[in-house]
Amino acid sequence: MDFQQSKTKENLARGFAAECQEGARYQFMAKMAQQQGYQYMSMLIRTLAHNEMAHAQQFFNKIVELGGTNIQNIEITAGYPFRSGDLCEVLKIEANNEQMSAESIYPSFADTARDEGFKDVADLFDMVSKVERTHQRTLEKLHESLSKNILYKSNNGEHAFKCDECGTIIRDKCAPKTCPLCKMGQGYFRIDFSLN
Ligand SMILES: [Fe+2]
Ligand SMILES: [Fe+2]
Structure with a gap:
């Protein structure tokens, strides 16, 4: 299928927008953690933000590679999350967002790319989706430990x-x-x- 006419082109642009926004929200979250004295947590979250920008770059590069000079603007319509809250709430919200990316959004983008004959794009969506799963787990653990106040506690002795x-x-x-x-x-x- 011609990339210009494909759904995959749009999905790559949606992925790019989502990753950029996620990276930005994680910077906000890292700042919030830092302001509250959670230095190490802030560093972990900054690493997630860095990962999202790396995903964004791969999606961007794919669009340029497959679209060449024909691509000027890509119009997309999609919903992006704008929920916020305190640090504990935001960790949970973002864990849920990651779960959606890992379980439904990227796997469906991968299926579409495979159907349209863009195997390497499908592989890219699959690889990113696996990373989002690890992000989900990290954020869930941080949320759970923070909400139970056991971030710095051992559960069995020293x-x-x-x-x-x-x-x-x-x-x-x-x-x-x-x-x-x-x-x-x-x-x-x-x-x-x-x-x-
Ligand atoms: Fe990502
Ligand atoms: Fe992520």
Whole structure:
């Protein structure tokens, strides 16, 4: 099928728009986490934002590669999320968004691309969808740990908590309120999902 006439062209543009917006929302979320003292969480969320921009770039590159000089503007109609809330709520909202991308949106884009004969685009949507699943899990874990207030708590005895600022390791049931070496807050301690 001719790329210009394809649904895949539109889906790539929708994917590009979605990834850019997701990347922006994650920057907002990372800032919120940082302002509340969750330094390490903020860094994790910035990594997700970075991943989304990498996805956006791949979609953009595909459009340029397949559309060549024929592409000027692509008109798309789609719904994009604008829900917000406090940090805990936003983590949950974004986990749900990731789930939708991983379970329905990208798999359906991949099916369409395969039907239209764009196998490499289908593979790209499938690969991105797998990453979105890992994002979903990360955000769910952060949401769960934050809502239960167990981000820095071991669930069975002593654990080695590492300060991401200075590298100090503290063996205890929970991370200290401030790092004894560099005096940074608890939010600098690494979040270990195996704890909860
Ligand atoms: Fe993404
Ligand atoms: Fe994602």
